[in-house]
Amino acid sequence: MINTIEHRPLGTAYRLGVATMAMMGADVGAQDESFSERDTIRIEVTGSNIKRTDTDGLLPLQIITRTEIERAGWTTAAELMSHVAANFNGRNDRESIGQAAIPGFAGANLRGIGEGYTLVLLNGRRLANYAFLGFAVDLSVIPFAAVERVEILRDGASSIYGSDAIAGVVNFVLRKDYRGFEVSGHVESPEHRGADQSQVTATVGFGDLVKDRYNAFINVDWQRGRALAGRDREFARTGYRPEQGLINLGFGTFPGGIEIWHGDQPEGTRFPSAAAGCAPPLSRLIPEFDNACAFDFANIVDIVPPTETVTLLARGTVQVAPDHQLFAEYSYARRDLQFKIAPTAVSRFNSNGLTPIRYPAGGPFYPTEFAAANGLSGDLDVQFRTMELGPRINETRTQAQRLLLGAEGRIGSWDYNTAYDHSVDEARDTIRHGYVSTSRLAAAMLTGLINPFGPSGDEGRRLLETTEIAPDSRTAKGTLDQVDFRASTQWGQLPGGAIGFAAGAEARRERLEDHPTAIQETGDVQGLGSKIVPEHAARRVGALFVEANLPFIASVEAQLSARYDYYSDFGGTTNPKVALRWQPSRALLFRGAWGTGFRAPTLADLHGAQVERFSFEQTASDPLRCPVTHSETDCDVVFRLLEGGNPDLKPEHSTQYTFGVVWEPVVGTSASIHYWHMQLRDVLGSLDLGTIFDHIDIFGSSNVVRGPPDAEHPSLPGPIHHLIVTGQNVGRMATAGFDIDLRARSPALRMGRFSAGLDASYLTKSEGQLAGFPAESSLGRYGFFSPVPRWRHYAAVNWERGAWNATLAQTFQTGYSDENPLADGAPRRVSSYSIWDVQGSYTGVRNLTVTLGVRNLFDRDPPFTNGSSSTGWERAYADPRGRTYYATLKYAFAEKPR
Numbered sequence: 001m002i003n004t005i006e007h008r009p010l011g012t013a014y015r016l017g018v019a020t021m022a023m024m025g026a027d028v029g030a031q032d033e034s035f036s037e038r039d040t041i042r043i044e045v046t047g048s049n050i051k052r053t054d055t056d057g058l059l060p061l062q063i064i065t066r067t068e069i070e071r072a073g074w075t076t077a078a079e080l081m082s083h084v085a086a087n088f089n090g091r092n093d094r095e096s097i098g099q100a101a102i103p104g105f106a107g108a109n110l111r112g113i114g115e116g117y118t119l120v121l122l123n124g125r126r127l128a129n130y131a132f133l134g135f136a137v138d139l140s141v142i143p144f145a146a147v148e149r150v151e152i153l154r155d156g157a158s159s160i161y162g163s164d165a166i167a168g169v170v171n172f173v174l175r176k177d178y179r180g181f182e183v184s185g186h187v188e189s190p191e192h193r194g195a196d197q198s199q200v201t202a203t204v205g206f207g208d209l210v211k212d213r214y215n216a217f218i219n220v221d222w223q224r225g226r227a228l229a230g231r232d233r234e235f236a237r238t239g240y241r242p243e244q245g246l247i248n249l250g251f252g253t254f255p256g257g258i259e260i261w262h263g264d265q266p267e268g269t270r271f272p273s274a275a276a277g278c279a280p281p282l283s284r285l286i287p288e289f290d291n292a293c294a295f296d297f298a299n300i301v302d303i304v305p306p307t308e309t310v311t312l313l314a315r316g317t318v319q320v321a322p323d324h325q326l327f328a329e330y331s332y333a334r335r336d337l338q339f340k341i342a343p344t345a346v347s348r349f350n351s352n353g354l355t356p357i358r359y360p361a362g363g364p365f366y367p368t369e370f371a372a373a374n375g376l377s378g379d380l381d382v383q384f385r386t387m388e389l390g391p392r393i394n395e396t397r398t399q400a401q402r403l404l405l406g407a408e409g410r411i412g413s414w415d416y417n418t419a420y421d422h423s424v425d426e427a428r429d430t431i432r433h434g435y436v437s438t439s440r441l442a443a444a445m446l447t448g449l450i451n452p453f454g455p456s457g458d459e460g461r462r463l464l465e466t467t468e469i470a471p472d473s474r475t476a477k478g479t480l481d482q483v484d485f486r487a488s489t490q491w492g493q494l495p496g497g498a499i500g501f502a503a504g505a506e507a508r509r510e511r512l513e514d515h516p517t518a519i520q521e522t523g524d525v526q527g528l529g530s531k532i533v534p535e536h537a538a539r540r541v542g543a544l545f546v547e548a549n550l551p552f553i554a555s556v557e558a559q560l561s562a563r564y565d566y567y568s569d570f571g572g573t574t575n576p577k578v579a580l581r582w583q584p585s586r587a588l589l590f591r592g593a594w595g596t597g598f599r600a601p602t603l604a605d606l607h608g609a610q611v612e613r614f615s616f617e618q619t620a621s622d623p624l625r626c627p628v629t630h631s632e633t634d635c636d637v638v639f640r641l642l643e644g645g646n647p648d649l650k651p652e653h654s655t656q657y658t659f660g661v662v663w664e665p666v667v668g669t670s671a672s673i674h675y676w677h678m679q680l681r682d683v684l685g686s687l688d689l690g691t692i693f694d695h696i697d698i699f700g701s702s703n704v705v706r707g708p709p710d711a712e713h714p715s716l717p718g719p720i721h722h723l724i725v726t727g728q729n730v731g732r733m734a735t736a737g738f739d740i741d742l743r744a745r746s747p748a749l750r751m752g753r754f755s756a757g758l759d760a761s762y763l764t765k766s767e768g769q770l771a772g773f774p775a776e777s778s779l780g781r782y783g784f785f786s787p788v789p790r791w792r793h794y795a796a797v798n799w800e801r802g803a804w805n806a807t808l809a810q811t812f813q814t815g816y817s818d819e820n821p822l823a824d825g826a827p828r829r830v831s832s833y834s835i836w837d838v839q840g841s842y843t844g845v846r847n848l849t850v851t852l853g854v855r856n857l858f859d860r861d862p863p864f865t866n867g868s869s870s871t872g873w874e875r876a877y878a879d880p881r882g883r884t885y886y887a888t889l890k891y892a893f894a895e896k897p898r
Contacts, residue, residue: 046061046121046124046151046152046153046169046171047059047061047153047155047160047169048160048502048547048549048559049160049486049488049502049504049545049547050488050500050501050502050547050549057581058549058557058558058559058579058580058581058591058593059153059155059559059579059591059593059658060153060154060155060591060658060660060672060674060739061151061152061153061154062084062086062151062152062153062154062741062759063149063150063151063152064080064084064149064150064152065148065149066147066148066149069147069150070851070888071798071805071807071839071841072796072807072809072837072839073837073839073851073853073855073886073888075144075186075197075199075223076106076139076140076144076223076309077106077139077140077142077144077147077150077172078090078092078093078106078107078139078140080144080150081108081109081139081170082811082877083794083811084152084759084794085739085759085760085761085792085793085794086110086111086152086154086168086739086761086792087108087109087110087112087118088109088112088789088792088813088876088877089109089112089786089787089788089876089877090106090107090108090109090115090876091105091106091107091109091115091876092106092875092876093106093304093305093307093337104138104140104335104337104396104398104427105130105132105133105136105138105140106138106139106140107130107136107137107138107139108120108136108137108139108170109167110152110154110167110168110170111167111168111678111735112735112766112786112788113167113678113680113733113735115135115136116135116136116164116599116602117164117166117167117599118136118165118167118168118169118170119161119162119164119165119168119169119170120136120137120139120169120170120172121161121169121170121171121172122142122171122172122174122331122402123171123172123173123174123329123404124171124173125404125419125421125482125484126162126421126423126480126482126508127141127400127402127423127425127480128400128402128423128424128425128478128479128480128510129425129478129480129510129512129602130398130425130427130478131398131425131426131427131476131477131478131512131513131514132427132429132476132514133604134478134512134602134603134604134605134608135602135604135605138398138400138425140309140333140335140398141311141333141335141398141400141425142172142311142333143174143219143221143311143312143313143331143333144172144221144311145201145203145219145221145311146174146175146203146219146221146311146313147172147173147174147175148173148174148175148176149173150170150171150172150173151169151170151171151173152168152169152170152171153165153168153169153170153171154168154658154674154676154739155168155593155595155656155658155676156168156595156597156654156656156678158563158575158577158595158596158597158598158654159545159547159561159562159563159575159576159577159595160545160547160561160563160577162543162563162565163563163565163573163575163597163598163599163600164597164598164599164600165597166597166599166652166654166656166678166680167678174313174315174329174331175203175217175219175313175315176315176317176327177205177207177209177215177217177315177317178203178205178215178217178219178894179205179206179207179208179215179217179894180203180204180205180892180893180894181202181203181204181892181893181894182201182202182203182204182890182891182892182893182894183200183201183202183203183890183891183892184199184200184201184202184888184889184890184891184892185198185199185200185201185888185889185890186198186199186200186201186886186887186888187199187886187887188855188884188885188886189884189885189886190228190881190882190883190884190885191859191882191883191884191885192232192233192881192882192883193228193232194226194227194228194229194232194304194881195225195226195227195228195304195880195881195884196225196226197223197224197225197226198223198224199221199222199223199224200221200222201219201220201221201222202219202220202221203217203218203219203220204217204218205217205218205894209317209319209325210319213318213319213320214316214317214318214319215316215317216314216315216316216317217314217315218312218313218314218315219311219312219313219314220310220311220312221309221310221311221312222308222309222310223307223308223309223310224306224307224308224309225304225306225307225308226306227302227304227305227306227338227340228302228303228304228880228881229301229302229303230298230299230300230301230302230303230871231299231300233303233861233880233882234861235861235862235864235872235873235880236298236303236871236872236873236880237298237299238281238296238298238299238871238872239296239297239298239870239871239872240284240286240294240296241864241866241872242288242823243822243823244822244823244828244864244866245818245820245821245822245823245828245866246820246864246865246866246870246871246872247286247288248298248868248869248870248871249284249286249294249295249296249297250294250295250296250297250342250345250385251269251294251295251345251347251349251383252295252344252345252346252347252350252383252384252385253271253273253278253279253282253283253293253294253295253383253384253385254279254282254283254295254343254384254385254387255271255272255273255278255279255283255293255384255452255453255454256271256346256382256383256384256385256452256453257269257270257271257272257273257292257293257382257383257384258270258271258272258367258370258371258374258376258380258381258382258383259347259348259349259381259382259383260376260381260632261348261356261381262632262633266348266349266633266637266638267632267633268290268632269292269383270370270374270376271292271293272367272370272453273293273453274291274292274293278293279293281296281299282295282296282299282300283295283296284296295342295345295385297341297342298871298872300340300341300342300343300391301340301341301342301391302339302340303875303880304880304881305337305338305339305340306337306338307335307336307337308335308336309333309334309335309336310332310333310334310335311331311332311333311334312330312331312332312333313329313330313331314329314330314331315327315328315329315330316328316329321409323409323410323411324407324408324409324410325407325408325409326406326407327404327405327406327407327408328403328404328405328406329402329403329404330401330402330403330404331400331401331402332399332400332401332402333398333399333400333401334397334398334399334400335397335398335399336395336396336397337395337396337397338393338394338395338396338432339393339394339395339396340391340392340393341391341392341394342385342391342392343385343386343387343389343390343391343392343434344385344386344389344392344434344435344436344526345383345384345385345526346382346383346384346385346386346436346441346452346526347382347383347526348381348383349383349614349638350438350526351438351442351526352438352522352523352524352525352531352612353523355438355439355442356381356442357381357382357383357438357441357442357445358379358380358381358382358442358445358446359379359380359382359445359448359452360379360445360446360447360448361377361378361379361380362448363447363448363449364448364449364451365448365451365452365453365454365456366380366448367380367453379446382445382452383452384452384453386434386436386464388455388456388461388464389433389434389436389464389465389468390433390434391433391434392431392433392434392435393432393433393434394429394430394431394432395429395430395432396427396428396429396430397427397428397430398425398426398427398428399425399426399427400423400424400425400426401423401424402421402422402423402424403421403422403423404419404420404421404422405419405420406418406419406420407419413489413490413491414487414488414489415487415488415489416485416486416487417485417486417487418483418484418485418486419483419484420481420482420483421480421481421482421483421484422480422481423479423480423481423482424477424478424479424480425477425478425479426475426476426477426478427475427476427477428473428474428475428476429473429474429475430471430472430473430474431469431471431472431473431525432471433468434468435468435469435472435525435526436464436467436468436469436525436526437467437468437469437519437524437525437526438523438524438525438526439524440466440467441464441467441526444463444464444466444467447463449463450463450464469519469525472517472519472520473517474514474515474516474517474520474532475514475515476512476513476514476515476535477511477512477513478510478511478512478513479509479510479511479512480508480509480510480511481508481509482506482507482508482509483506483507483508484504484505484506484507485504485505485506486502486503486504486505486545487502487503487504488500488501488502488503488547489501489502494550494551494552494553495551495552495553495554496551496552496553496554496555496556496557497551497554498551499548499549499550499551500547500548500549501546501547501548501549502546502547502548503544503545503546503547504544504545505542505543505544505545506542506543507540507541507542507543508540508541508542509538509539509540509541510538510539510540510541510603511537511538511603512535512536512537512538512603512604512607513535513536514532514534514535514536514609515534516531516532516533516534520532521533521534531609531611532609532611533609533610533611534609535604535607535608535609536607537603537604537606537607538603539567539568539569539603540567540568541565541566541567541568542565542566543563543564543565543566544563544564545561545562545563545564546561546562547559547560547561548560548561555582555583555584556580556581556582556583557580557581558578558579558580558581559577559578559579559580559581559593560576560577560578561576561577562574562575562576562577563575565598567600569600569606570600570651573598573651575595575596575597575598576595576596577593577594577595577596578593578594578595579591579592579593579594580592580593587663587664587665588661588662588663588664589661589662589663590659590660590661591659591660591661591662592657592658592659592660593657593658593659594655594656594657595655595656595657596653596654596655596656597653597654597655597656598651598652598653598654599651599652599653599654600651601649601650601651601652601684601727604645605645605646605649605684605727606645606646606647606649607645607647608644608645608727609644609645610642610643610644610645610726611642611643611644612640612641612642612643612722613640613641613643614638614639614640614641615638615639615640615641615689615723618638618688618689618690618868619636619637619638620636620637620639620689620690620693621634621635621636621637621693622634622635622693622719622720623693623694623696624696624700624716624717625713625716625717625719625720628713628716629712629713629716633719634719634720639689639720639722639723640721640722640723641722641723641725642705642722642723642724642725642726643686643725643726644726644727645726645727646726646727646728649684649727649728649729650682650729651682652680652681652682652683652684652729653680653681653682654678654679654680654681655678655679656676656677656678656679657676657677658674658675658676658677659674659675660672660673660674660675660739661673661674668744668745668746668747669743669744669745670741670742670743671741671742671743672739672740672741673738673739673740673741674738674739675736675737675738676736676737676738676739677734677735677736677765678734678735678736679732679733679734680732680733680734681732682729683729683730683731683732683733683768684727684728684729684730685727685728685730685731686725686726686727686728686730687699687703687725687728687730688725689723691770692704692723692725695770695773698772702724703723703724703725704720704723704724705720705721705722705723705724706718706719706720706721707719707720707721729771730768730770730771731768731769731770731771731773732768732769732771732775733767733768733769734765734766734767734769734775735763735765735766735767736763736764736765737761737762737763737764737765738761738762738764739760739761740758740759740760740761740762740793741757741758741759741760742756742757742758743755743756743757743758744756744757751801752799752800752801752802752804753799753800753801754797754798754799755797755798756795756796756797756798757795757796758793758794758795759793759794759795760791760792760793760794760795761791761792761793762790762791763779763780763788763789763790763791764779765777765779766778766779766783766788767779780814780816780817781816781817781818782816782817782818782819782830782865782867786867786869786874786876787816787830787865787867787874787876787877788816789813789814789815789816790814790816791812791813791814792812792813792814793810793811793812793813794809794810794811794812795809795810795812796808796809796810797809802844803842803843803844804840804841804842804844805840805841805842805843806838806839806840806841807837807838807839807840808836808837808838809836809837809838810834810835810836810837811834811835811837812832812833812834812835813832813833813877814832815829815830815831815832815833815863816829816830817829817830818830818865818866818867819865819866819867819868820866820867820868828866830863830864830865830874831863831864832863833860833862833863833877833878834860835855835856835860835879836856836857836858837853837854837855837856837857838853838854838857839851839852839853839854840852840853847891847892847893848889848890848891849888849889849890849891849892850887850888850889851887851888851889851890852885852886852887853885853886853887853888854883854884854885854886855879855881855883855884855886856879856881856882856883856884857883858883859882859883860882861873861882862874862878862879862880863878
């Protein structure tokens with residue numbers, strides 16, 4: 001993968017015909033010595049609207065070419081981003097399982113601060129955000145088979161692309177013209193069971209822009225991935241490893257239990273099967289929870305969902321005049337995923353409005369002796385799993401379409417580019433199997449025929465089946481319409497050369513719609529959470545931006561830029577950026593930049609439905625009442641939570657800076673190191689139970705809703721009704737570190753040519769600060785939502801000789817302190833994670849390329865973690881497939897455009 005370019009001294013011209021623009025993570029710049037000075041052209045790369053002949057610009061830019069993508073064997077945009085050192089903890093398919101809010105979403109997450117802070121572009125322009133989330137682009141809709149290169153600007157570039165590009169920009173650049181025919185097939189097969197994949201890609205194009213004055217091509221890609229069940233991997237079979245501090249189990253079991261309620265407050269659950277040890281392996285007796293039974297759902301769920309993806313890219317370009325082109329581009333992506341999770345947990349907890357689910361006194365399955373022994377009588381509130389219905393299955397289909405109509409060219413000394421962009425992301429989440437209607441189930445239970453404590457028999461099972469919800473779909477739609485115009489020129493002279501100037505404007509309209517079905521809107525679904533409220537929201541955004549490159553002398557250049565954004569719901573904001581580049585010699589370059597950012601709350605942040613749920617994942621005690629009452633309704637209980645959108649949110653503001661050095665002592669060898677620092681104010685987030693209760697004097701009035709005082713304790717505040725955990729501006733966040741890039745390329749030797757590279761990121765700061773409190777670091781430990789490793793890198797060595805090519809690559813990250821201690825209270829350390837991949841290819845047959853590779857060569861399992869969101873492994877970065885073999889066969893007959 002690495003070192004597919006010819007190096008050149010820093011500052012020399014970019015040459016026409018460089019097919020492989022840069023190495024993975026390199027400070028880009030290359031030339032093919034067979035081209036002469038007359039072929040020198042000016043190009044535009046991510047980070048500036050001003051075309052230039054030198055790609056060693058003022059900002060650190062990482063370019064990943066099609067050649068590197070193929071040598072690494074990556075087949076999706078999400079897979080590529082998972083190997084970028086500066087990108088970590090991005091959501092993926094594995095994290096979507098069991099998460100109703102993010103089915104099928106995969107996101108870019110530069111610096112690990114959240115997908116909403118990374119701006120994802122397609123050919124330099126925005127896409128509609130994922131419909132079910134509304135705050136970030138779903139990488140699954142990128143037509144990855146048509147990607148020519150990926151440009152990653154790690155420095156926030158809000159003045160160029162948008163005030164919300166706080167963590168950086170990821171620009172997927174697609175092919176713009178193609179002549180010929182190409183078809184390829186790709187298969188992957190893990191050594192262990194599950195997660196096989198297959199892919200077929202075809203591209204056809206015709207027309208020469210120089211000779212025919214037009215070009216048109218189409219690219220189609222189909223991929224299918226099979227499921228991987230948790231039970232098929234030893235590390236994912238159970239969420240119960242108490243000796244390691246991991247107890248991640250479900251509250252509903254089978255055989256079921258009896259809930260004890262005091263009004264609308266739970267007091268605990270009693271289990272008739274506990275005396276017999278519950279019913280392992282799915283229902284486990286948990287000594288840590290007063291010998292209650294709990295459900296080990298890890299043994300049932302898929303840890304990789306089955307998927308099918310189809311993408312299409314069609315583009316046409318017409319050379320209407322020597323200096324003017326018209327272009328039209330259409331892309332389409334459809335992705336189907338199926339999520340399988342544990343059978344429905346039936347409970348009053350899982351019912352909107354706390355609808356009781358009761359088994360009648362006198363029913364044939366009534367536990368008479370157990371009830372008497374525990375002081376229970378009458379109808380019983382029950383809690384159980386619908387094991388007789390099987391697992392819950394959701395199917396999610398995402399369809400994304402984008403139409404781009406534009407023109408570009410040159411008028412006098414001005415280069416211009418303008419386009420209309422219409423982008424739509426539609427998502428449909430369909431309940432297929434296993435979900436039940438609360439109202440129908442409550443009525444059916446009162447017949448006594450459905451047995452919550454064991455098998456129901458044929459009549460009871462048929463009755464239970466009548467409560468199942470027929471296929472039922474929730475749909476959402478995100479729409480972006482944008483018109484933009486930008487132009488650049490060389491304007492005036494300074495001692496170092498011509499002044500570059502660019503200016504532009506854009507106007508866009510964002511819309512977000514969410515349409516639950518009637519049964520979801522009323523909340524009459526067990527196991528799906530609370531009711532889903534329809535959502536309709538829109539905003540308009542306009543922007544003006546300017547940029548100037550000032551070459552003061554031959555070795556010193558500055559970039560000054562500013563952007564004014566106007567949001568229809570938040571008003572205007574101006575964000576400047578200043579960058580400086582100093583090149584004292586041909587081999588040495590220094591550069592730095594400073595800028596500000598502004599991120600308005602998304603439509604989903606503001607207008608997302610507010611829903612209630614219970615804090616099943618965390619119990620807590622009322623800090624004001626529990627020390628006095630010692631009541632089961634105040635101590636160690638689950639609480640109602642109100643979560644969702646908040647129309648009173650304020651925008652976030654950021655300040656970031658970076659500086660670094662690039663050194664190329666000899667042609668073919670380079671090293672760069674850049675320090676970056678980012679700080680955000682008025683950060684959007686939500687408070688957890690521990691934070692609220694630990695600081696009840698501060699958050700008690702704003703985040704705790706209580707009922708009236710009770711007669712038994714009139715001097716105490718009333719019992720907690722619910723906690724407000726909707727989005728709010730919680731405080732500050734800061735992160736900083738170093739990006740390191742090392743490259744080396746040998747001359748052509750008898751045994752071939754070797755190249756090597758390292759793309760690394762080292763964090764020195766990662767901290768959050770609640771307003772009015774000291775900053776809290778998450779560096780090198782399990783942070784607020786996910787692990788924050790100090791060091792990540794992707795390294796590769798490549799060998800090429802004639803028709804042969806081979807690559808050995810490593811993806812590595814350091815360990816971290818685990819979220820929970822060991823059973824004896826000692827801290828626990830998660831080990832580092834290292835994956836080696838190897839690939840070889842042969843091109844000795846005309847127009848044919850044969851590739852064989854192995855991912856995870858040493859079959860490394862994900863390191864164990866006891867994080868509360870895990871079942872023993874971290875889904876955000878670890879790949880559960882294990883050693884995987886793959887093969888690609890490509891036939892290509894193509895002519896390069898003249």
